[in-house]
Amino acid sequence: MTFPVVGMVGGGQLARMTHEAGIPLGIRFKLLSDTPQDSAAQVVSDVVIGDYRDLDTLRDFARGCDVITFDHEHVPTEHLRALEADGIPVRPGPDALVHAQDKGVMRAKLDELGVPCPRHRIVEDPADVAAFAAEGVAASPGVGTESDGFPVVLKTVRGGYDGKGVWVVRSAAEAAEPFRAGVPVLAEEKVAFVRELAANVVRSPHGQAVAYPVVESRQVDGVCDTVIAPAPGLSEELAGQAQELALRVAKELEVVGHLAVELFETADGRILVNELAMRPHNSGHWSQDGAVTSQFANHVRAVLDLPLGDPRPRAKWTVMANVLGGDYPDMYAAYLHCMARDPQLKIHMYGKDVKPGRKVGHVNTYGDDLDDVLERARHAAGYLRGTITE
Numbered sequence: 001m002t003f004p005v006v007g008m009v010g011g012g013q014l015a016r017m018t019h020e021a022g023i024p025l026g027i028r029f030k031l032l033s034d035t036p037q038d039s040a041a042q043v044v045s046d047v048v049i050g051d052y053r054d055l056d057t058l059r060d061f062a063r064g065c066d067v068i069t070f071d072h073e074h075v076p077t078e079h080l081r082a083l084e085a086d087g088i089p090v091r092p093g094p095d096a097l098v099h100a101q102d103k104g105v106m107r108a109k110l111d112e113l114g115v116p117c118p119r120h121r122i123v124e125d126p127a128d129v130a131a132f133a134a135e136g137v138a139a140s141p142g143v144g145t146e147s148d149g150f151p152v153v154l155k156t157v158r159g160g161y162d163g164k165g166v167w168v169v170r171s172a173a174e175a176a177e178p179f180r181a182g183v184p185v186l187a188e189e190k191v192a193f194v195r196e197l198a199a200n201v202v203r204s205p206h207g208q209a210v211a212y213p214v215v216e217s218r219q220v221d222g223v224c225d226t227v228i229a230p231a232p233g234l235s236e237e238l239a240g241q242a243q244e245l246a247l248r249v250a251k252e253l254e255v256v257g258h259l260a261v262e263l264f265e266t267a268d269g270r271i272l273v274n275e276l277a278m279r280p281h282n283s284g285h286w287s288q289d290g291a292v293t294s295q296f297a298n299h300v301r302a303v304l305d306l307p308l309g310d311p312r313p314r315a316k317w318t319v320m321a322n323v324l325g326g327d328y329p330d331m332y333a334a335y336l337h338c339m340a341r342d343p344q345l346k347i348h349m350y351g352k353d354v355k356p357g358r359k360v361g362h363v364n365t366y367g368d369d370l371d372d373v374l375e376r377a378r379h380a381a382g383y384l385r386g387t388i389t390e
Helices: 013-025 055-062 077-085 094-101 103-113 126-139 177-181 236-252 295-303 331-341 370-385
Strands: 005-009 028-033 046-049 067-070 120-123 152-156 166-169 185-189 193-203 209-211 215-220 223-229 257-266 271-277 317-324 346-349 359-367
Touching: 005 013, 005 055, 013 028, 013 295, 028 055, 046 055, 055 077, 067 295, 077 094, 094 103, 094 271, 103 185, 103 236, 103 271, 120 126, 126 152, 126 185, 152 177, 193 236, 193 271, 193 295, 209 236, 223 370, 236 257, 236 271, 257 295, 317 370, 331 346, 331 359, 331 370, 359 370
Parallel strands: 005 028, 005 067, 028 046
Antiparallel strands: 120 185, 152 166, 152 185, 193 209, 193 215, 193 257, 215 223, 223 317, 257 271, 317 359, 346 359
């Protein structure tokens, strides 16, 4: 029997952990990585170093692969169409992936589907941003903190992650910077949300789909800090709405693989779609140790059109805390304390150089007492970073 080869474009930690999930299945991975030092390039045996923006490089890489998938959404859409024309299965395909690549395209499609989103439109310049803010006042008196409708959220339609490519502006005078990149800018109302949620689903080519428990995602300076699974205090009704919404989006966009739908929960009990990601996602890292089948294992199954695994949680609560780089570079020395203090702790490191603010790993904890599980995760992440010393 010949086992399939999965071609993964992108050498980051998502590729590293997806490769790990394929090992027990005997799945072979081929990686297109920017450098030999990238997170996944350190552990995958078949690595091609090259530029994913170059079509010839992509075509050469795709030879011998049974399917192509990604750990980021940045491959040019026209290149993916060319691979499909060459007969290479691309999952998710370009018609789906463009909705995660281009926020303007995403918003237009979600509007067409009747999916609840923040008020938004493409804006041309700072004066147009002021006009957008004023439109919000006219539509909903009291929106924004000022009578002119500001603050407003501005996003470049392509690129941007972990707070990059996103600005909260409080006046037209502050709105100039996003336009300097020379790409379209999307304006959105600044939603008065009570918390951020994420609904993670996985869909296979023949339409089988599974939904993970809806999680709460806590951000610090625009970067995911902590994920709690399931989201505490979330009603069954709203959790069901979020899962159904994510499954419907996956079906309508014909997503193959993992889809993360990032959501705002509002004070009046609504959910609004913030972002889409068509790959394993930070909000699903808890599933490595907290679910019967992780997001990474189900992504592998989906792109190969294998039956999907059980997404149910193994424990009452699972908490994921990101480990960010700080001023303490020798994280390995901290293992002794963390492992001795909490033998149930699961540490996942990405093989990255430690730099301040950089995601270099995460920890998972689980149990029946949420306060205890949260404290254990935060302590471990803080100790590894060096912000906690006892």
